[in-house]
Amino acid sequence: MAVTVSIPTILRTHTDGQKSVEASGKTVLEVIDDIEARHGGLKARLVKEDKLHRFVNVYVNDEDVRFAGGLDAEVKDGDTVTILPAVAGGAR
Amino acid sequence: MTGVLRIRRELVDEIVAHARRDHPDEACGVIAGPDGSDRPERFIPMLNAARSPTFYEFDSGDLLKLYREMDANDEVPVVIYHSHTATEAYPSRTDVSYASEPDAHYVLVSTRDPDTHEFRSYRIVDGVVTEEPVEITESTE
Numbered sequence: 001m002a003v004t005v006s007i008p009t010i011l012r013t014h015t016d017g018q019k020s021v022e023a024s025g026k027t028v029l030e031v032i033d034d035i036e037a038r039h040g041g042l043k044a045r046l047v048k049e050d051k052l053h054r055f056v057n058v059y060v061n062d063e064d065v066r067f068a069g070g071l072d073a074e075v076k077d078g079d080t081v082t083i084l085p086a087v088a089g090g091a092r
Numbered sequence: 093m094t095g096v097l098r099i100r101r102e103l104v105d106e107i108v109a110h111a112r113r114d115h116p117d118e119a120c121g122v123i124a125g126p127d128g129s130d131r132p133e134r135f136i137p138m139l140n141a142a143r144s145p146t147f148y149e150f151d152s153g154d155l156l157k158l159y160r161e162m163d164a165n166d167e168v169p170v171v172i173y174h175s176h177t178a179t180e181a182y183p184s185r186t187d188v189s190y191a192s193e194p195d196a197h198y199v200l201v202s203t204r205d206p207d208t209h210e211f212r213s214y215r216i217v218d219g220v221v222t223e224e225p226v227e228i229t230e231s232t233e
Contacts, residue, residue: 084156090146091178092147092186
């Protein structure tokens with residue numbers, strides 16, 4: 001089950017500078033674990049207390065996984081997983 | 093890192109106009125530029141999905157579209173801007189905790205005063221805020 005995972009600039013230190021990596025897994029969590037096995041440190045930036053970190057968005061193809069099962073969101077062969085830091089802030 | 097934000101007058105005007113338009117809610121957006129150039133060129137106002145006077149967030153679908161578009165154009169977000177509508181143009185703790193583009197200039201505009209605005213720029217790297225001078229250029233060089 002090969003998927004392409006697109007890595008944002010800020011996390012490329014964990015992938016030897018690569019913009020995208022190949023990974024396998026049937027869910028978003030399995031894909032993250034698979035990358036973690038080869039590129040240590042990435043998972044801690046994405047997952048906190050078994051949930052997706054609020055500072056980060058993960059998409060399977062065009063869908064934000066927050067609305068599709070979160071870390072359990074299904075991933076199929078040939079899918080593209082995109083990781084993007086949320087752009088947010090404010091005076092609060 | 094020491095630096096300076098060099099930006100064309102018309103882009104500054106666009107950011108300020110957007111901030112005024114959305115006041116009292118916070119306005120936000122990006123100015124994209126060629127990868128590696130550090131030159132802000134393409135003004136892209138974004139919708140504040142939070143529609144709040146104290147918080148902003150790019151809509152997640154819009155964010156994906158934006159990054160795909162920039163990727164296809166070999167662009168990066170040279171400037172990431174937002175407004176504070178009742179406080180000074182200085183990054184809040186929330187701003188710092190979310191900041192995740194170490195190469196971007198984080199521009200803050202304050203619209204708390206109806207007549208004059210504050211326009212300031214910062215680097216935010218690993219939680220450290222460094223203000224930098226803003227150099228406004230009058231025409232395309």
